[in-house]
Amino acid sequence: MSPTIRDVAAAAGVSITTVSHVLSGQGRISEETRQRVARAAAELGYQASVHAQQLVTRRSRTLAIQLANSVDASSACALVPNSDYFLEVLNGAAEAASKRSYALLLTPMDADLDRLNAFAVDGAILVDPRGDEPFFASGWCQDRPLVTVGRPMAAPCPVPVVVDNDLVAAARLMLDHLADNGYERPSMITTDTARSYAADLVAGYSGWMEDRGLEPVVVEIDEPPTTEGTAAALGRLLDRQVCPDAVFTTSENLALGVLHEARRRRLEVPGVLGICSAVDSGSLRLVSPQVTGMFVHPRDVGGRAATALMDLVEGVAGEQPHRIEVPVRLNPRESTAR
Amino acid sequence: MSPTIRDVAAAAGVSITTVSHVLSGQGRISEETRQRVARAAAELGYQASVHAQQLVTRRSRTLAIQLANSVDASSACALVPNSDYFLEVLNGAAEAASKRSYALLLTPMDADLDRLNAFAVDGAILVDPRGDEPFFASGWCQDRPLVTVGRPMAAPCPVPVVVDNDLVAAARLMLDHLADNGYERPSMITTDTARSYAADLVAGYSGWMEDRGLEPVVVEIDEPPTTEGTAAALGRLLDRQVCPDAVFTTSENLALGVLHEARRRRLEVPGVLGICSAVDSGSLRLVSPQVTGMFVHPRDVGGRAATALMDLVEGVAGEQPHRIEVPVRLNPRESTAR
DNA sequence: AGAGACTGCTAAAACGTTTTGGCAGTCTCT
DNA sequence: AGAGACTGCCAAAACGTTTTAGCAGTCTCT
Numbered sequence: 154m155s156p157t158i159r160d161v162a163a164a165a166g167v168s169i170t171t172v173s174h175v176l177s178g179q180g181r182i183s184e185e186t187r188q189r190v191a192r193a194a195a196e197l198g199y200q201a202s203v204h205a206q207q208l209v210t211r212r213s214r215t216l217a218i219q220l221a222n223s224v225d226a227s228s229a230c231a232l233v234p235n236s237d238y239f240l241e242v243l244n245g246a247a248e249a250a251s252k253r254s255y256a257l258l259l260t261p262m263d264a265d266l267d268r269l270n271a272f273a274v275d276g277a278i279l280v281d282p283r284g285d286e287p288f289f290a291s292g293w294c295q296d297r298p299l300v301t302v303g304r305p306m307a308a309p310c311p312v313p314v315v316v317d318n319d320l321v322a323a324a325r326l327m328l329d330h331l332a333d334n335g336y337e338r339p340s341m342i343t344t345d346t347a348r349s350y351a352a353d354l355v356a357g358y359s360g361w362m363e364d365r366g367l368e369p370v371v372v373e374i375d376e377p378p379t380t381e382g383t384a385a386a387l388g389r390l391l392d393r394q395v396c397p398d399a400v401f402t403t404s405e406n407l408a409l410g411v412l413h414e415a416r417r418r419r420l421e422v423p424g425v426l427g428i429c430s431a432v433d434s435g436s437l438r439l440v441s442p443q444v445t446g447m448f449v450h451p452r453d454v455g456g457r458a459a460t461a462l463m464d465l466v467e468g469v470a471g472e473q474p475h476r477i478e479v480p481v482r483l484n485p486r487e488s489t490a491r
Numbered sequence: 492m493s494p495t496i497r498d499v500a501a502a503a504g505v506s507i508t509t510v511s512h513v514l515s516g517q518g519r520i521s522e523e524t525r526q527r528v529a530r531a532a533a534e535l536g537y538q539a540s541v542h543a544q545q546l547v548t549r550r551s552r553t554l555a556i557q558l559a560n561s562v563d564a565s566s567a568c569a570l571v572p573n574s575d576y577f578l579e580v581l582n583g584a585a586e587a588a589s590k591r592s593y594a595l596l597l598t599p600m601d602a603d604l605d606r607l608n609a610f611a612v613d614g615a616i617l618v619d620p621r622g623d624e625p626f627f628a629s630g631w632c633q634d635r636p637l638v639t640v641g642r643p644m645a646a647p648c649p650v651p652v653v654v655d656n657d658l659v660a661a662a663r664l665m666l667d668h669l670a671d672n673g674y675e676r677p678s679m680i681t682t683d684t685a686r687s688y689a690a691d692l693v694a695g696y697s698g699w700m701e702d703r704g705l706e707p708v709v710v711e712i713d714e715p716p717t718t719e720g721t722a723a724a725l726g727r728l729l730d731r732q733v734c735p736d737a738v739f740t741t742s743e744n745l746a747l748g749v750l751h752e753a754r755r756r757r758l759e760v761p762g763v764l765g766i767c768s769a770v771d772s773g774s775l776r777l778v779s780p781q782v783t784g785m786f787v788h789p790r791d792v793g794g795r796a797a798t799a800l801m802d803l804v805e806g807v808a809g810e811q812p813h814r815i816e817v818p819v820r821l822n823p824r825e826s827t828a829r
Numbered sequence: 830a831g832a833g834a835c836t837g838c839t840a841a842a843a844c845g846t847t848t849t850g851g852c853a854g855t856c857t858c859t
Numbered sequence: 860a861g862a863g864a865c866t867g868c869c870a871a872a873a874c875g876t877t878t879t880a881g882c883a884g885t886c887t888c889t
Binding site for chain 2 (some may be wrong): 155199203204205207208215217232233234239240243244246247248256257259260263267270272273279336359380383406409410411413416436438439440443454
């Protein structure tokens with residue numbers, strides 16, 4: 154089969170200890186020996202067995218990643234929100250991991266944590282957790298590092314690194330954009346505010362409104378959203394005494410749903426109703442009118458999360474918990490023009 | 492730390508060999524001993540170290556999965572097609588793997604295959620490959636089983652298991668639906684026909700057309716699709732002498748793009764132009780008019796692929812290459828009504 | 830009663846690394 | 860010249876399993 158460390162040692166005329174030291178940069182080795190070993194390894198095409206390394210170092214060079222988006226397969230009419238976003242986060246994380254010879258393990262929501270323990274995953278990335286996930290309850294995070302995308306609001310233990318967009322500021326940015334375009338009574342439709350990204354957006358929105366002496370108008374709908382749920386939410390907004398003239402949503406599917414229902418009600422978009430989404434997506438550029446969204450650099454988000462986690466695993470990172478902020482870019486489109 | 496097989500052996504008063512045999516169901520063990528060992532293992536909460544198992548069995552209980560959808564991060568305006576679909580395939584595969592204590596490794600397109608070899612992945616799932624992926628060129632598939640979703644059309648080596656929808660039949664189904672609703676000159680817009688799903692759809696379409704003595708009208712656009720590319724494709728269709736009255740697309744984003752451009756050109760949809768997509772998606776239900784699509788059971792597709800791969804790895808499966816067909820459900824919506 | 834088969838169990842080797850402790854030899858002081 | 864530090868290397872233990880080969884003991888024949 155593939156060459157082992159013993160083959161390299163034999164080829165270079167040294168002990169396996171020396172080979173190990175050369176390859177890992179440990180120990181004291183003369184320059185000449187170093188080169189000889191390196192050459193032998195290269196010639197043989199030697200690749201250290203990850204399994205043997207794992208067994209002895211008790212590290213696996215493996216990261217787990219879990220998405221919040223898991224929808225129960227039973228309800229065929231549920232809509233997976235922000236799937237463009239999630240897919241890009243995954244891609245970003247996978248690429249970053251691969252670059253440093255780590256593997257990225259995709260963990261379903263209902264996964265058995267004991268199983269993960271058996272695989273001795275070095276750390277985990279949770280994308281948009283609520284804080285009630287098994288990872289937190291089981292004390293998992295006491296043994297191994299954890300990085301989240303978004304803050305786990307109900308988490309019982311602190312998370313060393315949080316990767317996030319500044320969505321409070323982002324919401325304000327979006328509202329300024331709406332105001333610039335003459336919208337005076339913006340409202341919000343959100344999913345589960347137990348997730349920090351939704352909570353932050355609502356907070357940003359509410360703060361902005363209160364700064365101007367306006368009453369925030371927020372409707373929260375069940376997760377996962379459905380066509381009907383979204384339509385009903387818009388209905389509740391429009392039934393108000395003071396009817397909103399813009400809707401800001403926390404996901405692309407909510408925005409599309411609102412647009413759909415607005416059309417059905419023959420509301421002019423933009424004009425009578427402005428629509429925008431906090432998470433951009435390809436589909437927002439493909440509807441008429443094109444919908445304004447915020448590009449949150451999902452690939453970056455995934456990459457930064459994975460990188461931070463690997464730093465933690467290797468002890469490279471600073472010790473204290475910190476937060477990595479990824480910028481947001483507003484993509485103004487027709488749906489919020491005047 | 493966590494208990495080892497030695498702890499269990501001591502607790503049950505047997506050798507570690509016996510424990511191993513009991514837990515793996517190998518060897519000859521008396522019923523009484525079996526129970527005693529099982530109880531001891533359960534009481535200690537024993538979990539075999541995957542790493543040690545991997546080292547000695549040279550199996551990793553790990554599957555790699557690679558998606559076709561990887562878009563180069565540079566071009567921010569490219570559209571990831573069918574992201575709902577891909578995400579569900581991933582979820583389905585991850586769940587199936589997790590149920591049998593396998594791990595699912597997400598492999599980016601540019602991943603180093605040597606690295607995968609080091610992780611000793613037991614097998615790989617390729618989603619919508621073309622056949623020119625490194626997996627095929629490097630002879631990877633000679634050592635380890637490979638399962639693809641869709642046929643790798645340019646593959647140099649045969650693939651033991653292919654999971655697929657019968658998209659030739661599905662295309663015909665869709666065209667029958669269009670014909671039932673009075674559309675007489677259906678056309679197609681497709682992405683890269685080097686992927687079998689697109690090729691099959693085109694084949695089904697062309698066959699159906701030729702059966703009726705009609706000339707197939709197909710426009711192929713570059714991958715990944717852009718808003719402009721899609722609009723241009725529709726333009727080319729409409730410029731024809733015999734102008735099509737329906738467009739069938741290979742992805743949800745193409746359908747949305749066509750709808751968008753049709754609106755811009757003030758074409759009535761449905762009516763003047765029918766639109767439908769070969770892959771369903773949440774967004775198709777959220778636009779006006781709602782767009783007809785085919786639900787291809789992506790979660791099932793992922794699950795079946797993972798299951799087939801695990802069977803292959805464990806030698807459970809029949810030896811000869813075969814094909815697993817997942818049914819397709821047509822979801823008729825407004826965009827193809829009359 | 831002896832041969833042979835079967836049963837229930839175990840000792841020990843193997844998998845391919847990392848890491849610890851140590852051993853000669855050389856250099857640098859006093 | 861002798862003590863001490865430093866250099867370059869290595870033997871061996873450890874990591875936690877699976878698997879092979881074999882050993883008593885019991886059963887079932889003739």
